[in-house]
Amino acid sequence: MSGRLTVIGTGPGNAAQTTPQARAAIAAATDFFGYAPYLDRLDLNNRQTRHASDNREELARARAALEMAAAGRSVAVVSGGDAGVFAMAAAVCEAIEQGPPEWRRLDLEVVPGITAMLAVAARVGAPLGHDFCAISLSDNLKPWALIEERLAAAAGAGFVIALYNPISRARPWQLGRALELLGAILPAETPVVFGRAAGRADERMAVVPLADARADMADMATCLIIGSPETRLIERDGLPPLVYAPRSSVRACR
């Protein structure tokens, strides 16, 4: 097997947050698979070929990339953020498990990246400074009841919660329902961060109390961070507030 497949996380979309490892992996590949807006961010030369696809065709895209790698090409599958967090690395593994045996012998590398919650957290302080979880609100591939179970378990046990894929045209009501569910468990003043396009030109950060958080404050480019009952807000004159999770916890167990 001479071909190789590299699954690359390019970070949140700011070139200064793309690692040298990711940059080198991009330079070394001949063929690029990914969601078109992520491929648009790459600075490819005329010997490098784009194979852009729609965002909802992850498994088909992974198979096409594996086929091309098995044919001897040097293939990159590109995700924004980290390729292993709600992104293409899992789809590639799934395709390998289901595919022909030779795909298991391919030279496969996953290159990590700065995932959205880390970029958002850095812009507002340290809201992930203690135990936290990451939940995708997409119910395309899992039952909504399971998402509700996970939200309740995480909030009840004092985890800070990062929400990925909060809303889209096809999934308009899920975030509102999640905020409602969390509002019944967490204090009304719990800080909620709406972090949109962190580190990019169109970045927009907002911090509101949970009682005031509304689904229409988010779009597809938003990652939310919902505090725990111990999350602190530091007001600053003329500057945005800082949000952080204290390192110590005095919270009693249930």
Place this chain on the structure above:
Amino acid sequence: MSGRLTVIGTGPGNAAQTTPQARAAIAAATDFFGYAPYLDRLDLNNRQTRHASDNREELARARAALEMAAAGRSVAVVSGGDAGVFAMAAAVCEAIEQGPPEWRRLDLEVVPGITAMLAVAARVGAPLGHDFCAISLSDNLKPWALIEERLAAAAGAGFVIALYNPISRARPWQLGRALELLGAILPAETPVVFGRAAGRADERMAVVPLADARADMADMATCLIIGSPETRLIERDGLPPLVYAPRSSVRACR
């Protein structure tokens, strides 16, 4: 206030995984605070001053850095991995909240980095490919009972679990107890990743079933990833197995 404070995550310790943003922030600072081994990784010039300290003095270190920034210096507080994940950004925020009002007016920036669980995950496949959480096993600043509550809540709700700070000379029994607790909730064959020093020269990755996981497989440089009941293992001839969390979930709710 002319001084500034930058809290920088340098990534797992492989220069190719340090972002250009972190590198530029290091080049711009005059004074460096941090745990000595993290400062040792920096390539400082003779106009840049190290203020190394022990790993367990985070709040005192944050205060010293803030005092120096308030005095007009350009100060960097350096963490390995991501500065906001079980690292210095939360200690700096805590010191600001408790400190004099002028500290709130300082020019503060947090620079994110590749955190250990992302680097470990990339080396073995996509074990964080679906909902996951990160828990510090250190009970220095929170009660052990709370850690047990969080482990049980996360495992019970189907989260993959990344464990930071699993073991140290001062905390020898906690990881064994955590593995025992998880063994009572999760299937015996659940894959457990022991990811030591991911991306560095002394990297060591091991994947074992939960029933065979032992505390002495970890040291202070290890980040563990405990699968969920849906986590998959792909065996590969002559290559290490791949571990991944499927994107879809068919798990029934409790």
